[in-house]
Amino acid sequence: MAAVTELTVGQVAMRSGVAVSALHFYEARGLIRSHRTLGNQRRYGRDVLRRVAIIKVAQEVGISLAEIGAALQSLPEGRTPTREDWNLLSTAWRDGLDQKIAQLKKLRDGLTDCIGCGCMSIDKCPLRNREDHLSAQGPGARRLLVER
Amino acid sequence: MAAVTELTVGQVAMRSGVAVSALHFYEARGLIRSHRTLGNQRRYGRDVLRRVAIIKVAQEVGISLAEIGAALQSLPEGRTPTREDWNLLSTAWRDGLDQKIAQLKKLRDGLTDCIGCGCMSIDKCPLRNREDHLSAQGPGARRLLVER
DNA sequence: GCTTGACCTCAAGTTAAGTTGAGCTTGTAG
DNA sequence: CTACAAGCTCAACTTAACTTGAGGTCAAGC
Numbered sequence: 001m002a003a004v005t006e007l008t009v010g011q012v013a014m015r016s017g018v019a020v021s022a023l024h025f026y027e028a029r030g031l032i033r034s035h036r037t038l039g040n041q042r043r044y045g046r047d048v049l050r051r052v053a054i055i056k057v058a059q060e061v062g063i064s065l066a067e068i069g070a071a072l073q074s075l076p077e078g079r080t081p082t083r084e085d086w087n088l089l090s091t092a093w094r095d096g097l098d099q100k101i102a103q104l105k106k107l108r109d110g111l112t113d114c115i116g117c118g119c120m121s122i123d124k125c126p127l128r129n130r131e132d133h134l135s136a137q138g139p140g141a142r143r144l145l146v147e148r
Numbered sequence: 149m150a151a152v153t154e155l156t157v158g159q160v161a162m163r164s165g166v167a168v169s170a171l172h173f174y175e176a177r178g179l180i181r182s183h184r185t186l187g188n189q190r191r192y193g194r195d196v197l198r199r200v201a202i203i204k205v206a207q208e209v210g211i212s213l214a215e216i217g218a219a220l221q222s223l224p225e226g227r228t229p230t231r232e233d234w235n236l237l238s239t240a241w242r243d244g245l246d247q248k249i250a251q252l253k254k255l256r257d258g259l260t261d262c263i264g265c266g267c268m269s270i271d272k273c274p275l276r277n278r279e280d281h282l283s284a285q286g287p288g289a290r291r292l293l294v295e296r
Numbered sequence: 297g298c299t300t301g302a303c304c305t306c307a308a309g310t311t312a313a314g315t316t317g318a319g320c321t322t323g324t325a326g
Numbered sequence: 327c328t329a330c331a332a333g334c335t336c337a338a339c340t341t342a343a344c345t346t347g348a349g350g351t352c353a354a355g356c
Contacts, residue, residue, distance in 0.1 A: 029313090039321075
């Protein structure tokens with residue numbers, strides 16, 4: 001028992017509340033890192049707990065793993081996130097949240113206005129026309145789970 | 149040219165802004181209906197435009213196709229949606245939106261409180277502990293794109 | 297009357313974020 | 327020293343909401 005700080009996957013899973021398979025997955029995606037024992041088992045430093053915490057919070061805010069990964073990578077030198085880093089990220093994400101909230105509000109107000117107006121006629125409904133014909137442009141324009 | 153009101157898939161696609169393949173898909177899912185010409189091609193009544201409009205609005209509000217389908221089915225007799233029907237649906241959906249907004253606000257406020265506190269220590273952070281360990285309970289508990 | 301463009305069907309692919317399972321290895325408690 | 331829990335890898339499956347493609351039909355202009 002050299003370093004007391006080392007954690008196994010199972011321990012990280014238990015303490016962080018995410019499944020072992022999810023941890024494997026995050027590692028494959030480059031969101032967390034581990035080193036291996038001689039027997040090829042993963043060992044994590046305690047910083048992984050903080051990283052996982054950040055990941056989960058970001059996910060709840062509606063940020064994709066890809067974006068989270070990018071944000072974590074963009075931290076200078078890919079080092080363990082410090083409080084400073086957390087400030088930057090959480091501020092940015094909070095702003096994103098603000099925007100999302102504002103959008104939903106607009107949508108809700110549109111709905112409210114539209115209730116009872118029976119105007120769902122595609123050409124005239126303000127709700128419908130909010131989305132300025134995003135179709136028929138780029139041919140390969142994929143849009144699953146659209147954001148903006 | 150008996151009824152001037154008949155539309156082809158292509159026309160519906162163009163006017164509604166959704167792809168032909170998506171219309172096929174909606175039909176397979178029972179969200180819209182068509183009748184066929186002698187040559188087996190789809191023909192739609194104008195009401196389909198309204199239905200598609202409803203579907204798109206609901207999607208933007210974050211409602212799944214399954215739920216939209218259920219809502220549309222629940223309309224008495226599966227008839228063409230009237231203004232009354234639209235009232236009911238849009239009111240319900242607006243309330244859902246309200247809830248979603250409230251949730252995001254709570255999350256944002258949590259983030260705001262947390263910024264600078266550097267408390268991301270899993271055990272003590274209020275943001276982290278909001279989610280009262282939802283792990284390790286039901287074995288088959290799937291949760292992709294969680295709602296609540 | 298034939299060529300094009302719009303349609304049709306059905307199967308398979310796509311993305312995100314994981315989960316499940318098979319088959320095999322480690323590590324630890326008794 | 328021997329179970330049995332916990333790990334490991336890799337492939338395949340899951341859901342939602344469509345898209346893409348292959349292979350074949352319909353309709354309309356010239």
